[in-house]
Amino acid sequence: MRSLTAEQRDYAERAESVAAEFEEKAYTWGGDVPWENLHRLAEADLYCPSISEKYGGQGLSDVTAMLLTEAVGRVCPDTGWFTYMQSSVAPRAIDLFGSEAVKDEFLPAVTAGESFVSIAISEPEAGSDVGSMTTEVTEEDGQLVCNGEKTWVGGVPFGDAAVTWVRFPEGLGSVVVPFDDPGVEIEEVYTNMAGYAQTHFTIDDVVIPETHVLTRGEGAFKEQLVSLNWERLGSSILTVAWAEAALEQALAYAGEREQFGQRLDGFQGIEWKLAEMYRQVETAASLVYMSAAGAQGHERAPPRLQTSTAKLHCSQVAEDVVSEAVQIVGARAYQQGHPLEHLYRFARSRRIAAGTDEMQLNTIAGALKDDGLPVVSER
CATH class of the missing domain: 1.20.140.10 (Butyryl-CoA Dehydrogenase, subunit A, domain 3)
Incomplete structure (x- = not known):
């Protein structure tokens, strides 16, 4: 028996109860998004537990987010992947480091189970070697302008934006890049072994509002x-x-x-x-x-x-x-x-x-x- 607080144990039990509803369609998604499962988790106040309450999460610990991923992923592997990605990866970074404006823009839809935010780190010539990234944000005429390319990015076909790791003049950082910006161009879409799409996209003179900057500098x-x-x-x-x-x-x-x-x-x-x-x-x-x-x-x-x-x-x-x-x-x-x-x-x-x-x-x-x-x- 794991050492959980009473609140965490109650949460895990509720998550297990709701996850049992996903069993019938488990292993049938074939690369599609289990939106109905995400909506159900959101309705039950279970989805994105570590995201702030102000933006639709529960404001609970990261440990609680892991309890959700374990309970759901054990029944439906696909839904488990989504709970992990949206509780612990890109939306979590927006919640931790983002401006009020960027949080208001993206997080409520994510926590409602209606949107997906990706993480974009790898480049064609820079995978594990983050220090070799060439995607950059420069200052031009008083604006922040992003240029570069990212690859192996999950969730692009059904997502709204990516937390994108970039290079500023003073060092590495991260910004939020919406996929519907006219400067974002999808170059290739690959299908991985699990049946999900991974995307290579380019970023050409995309203006980054200051509100979309998450981290900047060492x-x-x-x-x-x-x-x-x-x-x-x-x-x-x-x-x-x-x-x-x-x-x-x-x-x-x-x-x-x-x-x-x-x-x-x-x-x-x-x-x-x-x-x-x-x-x-x-x-x-x-x-x-x-x-x-x-x-x-x-x-x-x-x-x-x-x-x-x-x-x-x-x-x-x-x-x-x-x-x-x-x-x-x-x-x-x-x-x-x-x-x-x-x-x-x-x-x-x-x-x-x-x-x-x-x-x-x-x-x-x-x-x-x-x-x-x-x-x-x-x-």
Whole structure:
């Protein structure tokens, strides 16, 4: 039993109750947006829990946002991805760093389950190497003008804007770029393994109002980098939810399927697989919530060492557990349209998205070199 406050436990139970309504259509979205599920969560005062109440969220902790992602993602992987993206990524950055004007412009529609805001970081020649970004904002005739290009951006076909990482003359920063600006041009749309579109778009002389600037300069941008620790934990709990979904399906199948005169879960080889899958899922979930314990809000975000460790571990656990579930179910799970086939394609993405395995290893090694091994009181 996880150490939750009474409020968090009540929230998680309500989230589980509403998520149960999504089971019938789970694994059928095929790249479409589960808008009806997002509307339902918003109606139940569950959606975007960590966004400020003033803009339609619940003003609750980032830990609560992870509880929602886990409860929903375990039932409907697609809806889980949306809850994670809109609670912990781009809209969260707008809420933390944006002007009142940009918050009023974008957040109410997001929290109502009617809009989507993307995150745009990668460029054709700058993926993990953020320092090599060339998309820039310059000052021309008293205006801020943005030029550049971004790629692998999710949500563009159904989104309204992107929190876009850019280079200012004084250093890195971030701005909000609406997709309907005439200077934004869609160049290519790719379909990833999970069936969702990722987009390459260019930004040509787009005027950025001062109200659309989120962070600018080394100090402000460093705050945004710190806030990414919550995004890493959000991604981590999303992969845990998918692993839990796969384990549940493997347990159900092994308890029903008979071979050689007995149920599959009666074979020690299968028993050990299931036990090992549970060990991986439970340790992964515990690592996420332990990393988040005691850290509330942007000012007390969890350290990079813990969050990168959780991101790395949980992404690998999800892929391993889903793969073992496919092995247990066998040929049925290998067919297109099977829930486990769907989960397998989803799980593989998280070892790349929100920071590759290799970048997490670099971060972990850097934190250890800088700060050493955490003492007992800091763990």
